[in-house]
Amino acid sequence: MATLRLPLFDGTYTLDGYTPAERKVITTLFDAVYEAQGFILASPVYHNAISGSLKNALDFLELLYTTHASGMKGKVAGIIAAQGGTSGSGMNTLTTMLLAARAMGAWVAPTMVAIPGSRKAFDETGLAQNPTIDQRLRRLGAEVARASAMFAAHWIVEEHSQRAFHKALMKE
Secondary structure, X not given: OOOOOOOOOOOOXXXXXXXXXXXXXXXXXXXXXHHXXXXXXXXXXXXXXXXXXXXXHHHHHHHHHHXXXXXXXXXXEEEEEEOOOOOOOOHHHHHHHHHHHHHOOOEEEEEEEEEOOHHHOEOOOOOEOOHHHHHHHHXXXXXXXHHHHHHHHHOOOOHHHHHHHHHXXXXX
């Protein structure tokens, strides 16, 4: 998936104040979350919290939450916190993502990964240099994949109301 450049969430709970191009980006996010059976939330540790970009995306997903169950309901979320330094544990960032995902109806995988010293944790190809971090990331991915398949097989999604909502949001 390409990088989405979301506008700032304006807190109005409609897309009326956004340009058609901004609405398209926002509904692309909605569609991606809706179509996914599971996903990974990852954030750098910024002042012991999640990044503003992730918070903004979660704020937009609130539109799905208030209109019907949630775009995250019945989905599995894995969470990762990457901190540039080695002081602290990243736990506040992980906890923030855990609480947000649960509040929006997601089931959070039990393995959560904090990566201290993330600037040096990966090689030039993107592979983890530390076998423990590599193992935890792989375990998280496997948990999300396994649980996502189980949830998808048994969770009822209100697809028609979701699609109708998307169409209503796109009206100008």
